[in-house]
Amino acid sequence: MTETIAASRCPDCGWVVAPPVRICPRHPVEMAPVEISGYGSVLSYTTLTATPAGFKPPLHIAVVELPGGARIFCHGKETRALKIGRRVAIEQVDGIFYFASLGIADRVSLFWKRRGAAPERTREAVKSAIKRFFSVYKNGGTTPPTENGNGTPANREESNRPSVERR
């Protein structure tokens, strides 16, 4: 159930960047759209306790390298078990990248965490939840692989630090 991520590929040097940009950052050449697999390895991560306006602490940020070399910034539920080099799945909810696999409850809480709820947001969250449901169903009811992220359902429930943004 790996998502695909919209990216750009340079016709000259083959470099892939995400999200898509018009011109290759390496030279002034127009890039072509390409889709890449949302599964990669963690290059670095941090947890902000002092967050900018519009974000509630703690804010978990990771840089993940995807196949082809594109690197993206993403959010996550926590970084406690994260390590550099760890393989994680990237999922998009409401246009935002998240590392590790997310359950339906997580999607709902992520949806509420963002400010300014709009009807489109609700649709996005529902679509995302349905996609998740079917992917689980297709996999014969098994949960997604747990080794690809820090946030297995088990350790999320163990967390005795319910973050403020969950409600």
Added chain:
Amino acid sequence: MRDVWIAAAAMTRFGRRSETLEDLMADAALEALRETDRQPDALVVTAMDPEEFVGEGNFASHIGTYLGLSYVPALRVETATSSGAAALYAGFALIASGFHHNVLVVGGEKMTHVSTPRVSEIISRVIDPHERSYGATMPALAALVTRAALAKGLITETDMARVAVKNHANGARNPYAHFQRPVTLEGVMSSRLIADPLRLQHCCPISDGAAAVFLTADPTGLKLAGMGQGSDYLAVRYRSSLTGFRATQEAAKAAFKMAGFGPERVQVAEIHDAFAPFEVLALEDTGLFAPGKAAKAAQNGELTLEGRLPVNPSGGLKARGHALAATGVAQVVELVWQLTGRAVGRQVKATVGLAHSIGGMATNNWVTLLEQVA
């Protein structure tokens, strides 16, 4: 290309100042003008964001008029947090090219009257918009770099704390410093987390201040021996290495090439330690230490005032403070004082000095070399 020399240098104390930005810049500029009998025939002004911080635009003319120099052609230079070094570079180029003979460079910033979240927001605009949309702040990006450097074994958490302790010890001896008090290793390592693994005491403060340097084509004995600029992607995610800054490496190469000597001649350095681990990384990116050797040098005390290569005798951004566009100029003012025996209380023995300035998250960096020739 003509040689460029330093005729005068001055700065205000950095810190929380009650004066206006104009008055801070005037204090530094007039002090520099008093030090030389030359008149400037060009003025290079820098403030990173006077539009947002103090609500003033057309800033070169504004400061030119305020200084009583409205008859002198003035321009404003800006490259984010390295704006001071960029202004020196512009002044250098104006003289080296033969366009002008005497150039006054003045940089300043006034921020402490604005709330800290608002200051952070304004400074955050130097970051790639996509990365900023994920909540990336300067400390966040610095934390990503630091985490990668820790994982690579380039530094340890103790090394990071040691930078802050050394720079505060130096700042305690500098009457121009924002913080003139020492901190302890334990104090740094137990200060509150800002962006894991960076703590409050690893980060430079928000400071007000101004600095000015008078450049001339007339030999004064103190030569601006080399200047280099290096650049990198605005987006941190585009870079092949998180832990080495290409912008610093390129700037250092260019500066040493222009000066005609290598890092081995440098005897004192002012390094852009906006975040403590950056001092260690910069010492390797500038070539002052071989890769993997800077942390060791710090452990051995080689970077203290009494050490083999004193680094940040002013206290650095950590203790002298970081008044954005004033910082790059203030670093050179400190080197002028060190090379001419005027760094009272923190004097080191040196004839060649290096200043290193980072713009944004190392997108537009500078290395400046000063040499006492006479």
